[in-house]
Amino acid sequence: MAENKECSSASSCSRSSCEGCPSKDKKTSFRVDANIYSEIKHVIGIVSGKGGVGKSMVTASLANQLAKAGYRVGIMDADITGPSIPKMYGLTGPAEMTADDNILPIITDNDIKVMSLNLLMPDPEQAVVWRGPVIAGVVKQFWTDVVWGELDYLLVDMPPGTGDVPLTVFQSLPVDGIVIVTSPQDLVQMIVKKAYNMASLMKIPVVGLVENFSYALCPCCGEKIELFGTSHTDEAAASVGLPVLAKLPIDPALAKAADEGRFAEVDQTRLEEAARALPRA
Numbered sequence: 334m335a336e337n338k339e340c341s342s343a344s345s346c347s348r349s350s351c352e353g354c355p356s357k358d359k360k361t362s363f364r365v366d367a368n369i370y371s372e373i374k375h376v377i378g379i380v381s382g383k384g385g386v387g388k389s390m391v392t393a394s395l396a397n398q399l400a401k402a403g404y405r406v407g408i409m410d411a412d413i414t415g416p417s418i419p420k421m422y423g424l425t426g427p428a429e430m431t432a433d434d435n436i437l438p439i440i441t442d443n444d445i446k447v448m449s450l451n452l453l454m455p456d457p458e459q460a461v462v463w464r465g466p467v468i469a470g471v472v473k474q475f476w477t478d479v480v481w482g483e484l485d486y487l488l489v490d491m492p493p494g495t496g497d498v499p500l501t502v503f504q505s506l507p508v509d510g511i512v513i514v515t516s517p518q519d520l521v522q523m524i525v526k527k528a529y530n531m532a533s534l535m536k537i538p539v540v541g542l543v544e545n546f547s548y549a550l551c552p553c554c555g556e557k558i559e560l561f562g563t564s565h566t567d568e569a570a571a572s573v574g575l576p577v578l579a580k581l582p583i584d585p586a587l588a589k590a591a592d593e594g595r596f597a598e599v600d601q602t603r604l605e606e607a608a609r610a611l612p613r614a
Contacts (some may be wrong), residue, residue: 410449424592
């Protein structure tokens with residue numbers, strides 16, 4: 334049997350002697366502390382089981398709705414290898430440093446504080462070819478080294494899947510809940526269950542689902558066109574006991590605002606219910 338390194342008599346540790354040992358049920362915490370300049374009430378992860386479902390669009394739209402409602406909001410762009418939040422809001426770096434080497438977030442036109450790797454790199458188009466542990470370390474630094482100040486909500490825009498970054502966020506940050514972003518296709522059940530099962534494994538509450546790309550509206554008659562077929566989100570949500578917080582259409586105006594760096598102007602009223610469903614203090 335392997336030694337219990339935390340036991341005072343580890344050199345003579347055995348299965349029988351470990352029974353009743355105070356170190357037997359001791360759990361290791363990977364939680365890291367924020368800096369003294371940050372006071373954040375709620376950390377909410379925005380996740381998906383796969384890429385290409387518009388997770389950053391949902392993150393930014395939800396942040397806008399919270400800011401519109403009077404909350405103090407920040408966005409941590411944890412999609413290190415594919416950051417898009419700064420471009421959507423028209424933000425450019427480099428972010429400024431404080432005298433004690435902490436990092437100041439850059440603020441959008443609607444008063445949302447943002448931190449992203451693109452705001453620290455001299456060339457935002459440079460490819461980030463880093464291994465998982467390095468990327469995970471950057472995410473932790475966004476928590477420990479960024480001067481977030483007083484926030485009601487910090488939304489963490491995570492990369493797709495269940496890899497290093499979501500694991501680091503769930504273990505290292507005091508996440509109050511996650512919102513799962515999905516799309517209408519039949520494979521949605523697999524997408525939802527991957528994200529849901531990871532959150533359950535990490536004991537992170539799931540606030541609900543947001544279905545993106547639900548339909549398109551005909552510009553002539555306003556008819557709903559289901560470009561990806563009949564939605565399966567309701568049944569996927571029911572299978573794991575989660576509410577569907579919103580179903581968002583494909584909206585060219587939102588894409589245009591993001592491309593032009595004007596996302597601070599976006600008012601995605603369909604996410605008001607999702608904003609109200611987030612934890613309150």
